[in-house]
Amino acid sequence: MRDQPARPEPPDLLHVSLTVNGRAVHADIDPRTTLLDLLRERLRLTGTKKGCDHGQCGACTVHVEGRRINACLSLAAMNDGRRVTTIEGLGRPGALHPLQDAFVRHDGYQCGYCTAGQIMSAAALLDEPCGSGDQDVREMMSGNLCRCGAYASIVAAIQEVRGNAQDGRAVPDVRGTAQDGRAVPDVRGEARAVHAHAPGER
Ligand code: FES
Numbered sequence: 001m002r003d004q005p006a007r008p009e010p011p012d013l014l015h016v017s018l019t020v021n022g023r024a025v026h027a028d029i030d031p032r033t034t035l036l037d038l039l040r041e042r043l044r045l046t047g048t049k050k051g052c053d054h055g056q057c058g059a060c061t062v063h064v065e066g067r068r069i070n071a072c073l074s075l076a077a078m079n080d081g082r083r084v085t086t087i088e089g090l091g092r093p094g095a096l097h098p099l100q101d102a103f104v105r106h107d108g109y110q111c112g113y114c115t116a117g118q119i120m121s122a123a124a125l126l127d128e129p130c131g132s133g134d135q136d137v138r139e140m141m142s143g144n145l146c147r148c149g150a151y152a153s154i155v156a157a158i159q160e161v162r163g164n165a166q167d168g169r170a171v172p173d174v175r176g177t178a179q180d181g182r183a184v185p186d187v188r189g190e191a192r193a194v195h196a197h198a199p200g201e202r
């Protein structure tokens with residue numbers, strides 16, 4: 001009987017501590033673990049999607065310290081001590097983020113696979129220098145691919161929340177008086193009242 005080749009030694013585990021959606025998270029991980037795999041496989045935050053796993057599609061977009069990144073390109077260990085926000089931390093049923101609400105009303109998705117990444121990118125864009133036109137938004141969102149081709153609706157939703165709707169599109173007043181009196185936190189810091197709909201409602 002021939003000798004079996006020696007199995008490679010498993011790598012030493014690395015301890016990381018992050019704050020994810022406001023919650024302290026501690027984990028012992030393989031140092032090669034990406035932030036995306038930590039979120040999805042260990043923390044079961046599966047709203048963040050794995051598309052290409054190579055930084056090409058934007059499906060895995062999350063915020064780290066308030067800035068958008070592709071979680072598939074970032075090792076979890078690189079984010080030790082940092083604050084991470086995923087789509088689960090942006091809003092929740094009954095208290096949607098204004099962008100989530102706008103995506104629903106504008107049909108900003110079909111299959112929905114890219115949607116979490118689109119919304120996380122758009123939420124970061126609200127605090128980034130970006131011109132007022134639709135073309136400016138398309139440029140700033142160009143790292144987020146939608147295979148269903150919902151781009152026109154995605155841009156319309158983002159522009160509505162930015163207050164820059166163009167071309168005569170209807171602009172529901174997301175800054176107006178809330179019909180049910182609820183306030184949804186504005187990512188730009190001020191409280192903003194919005195209409196809330198369950199996903200799928202019109
Ligand atoms: Fe990260 Fe595609 S899964 S960019």
Ligand code: FES
Binds near residue numbers: 113115146147148149
């Ligand atoms: Fe299907 Fe964007 S809604 S990939």
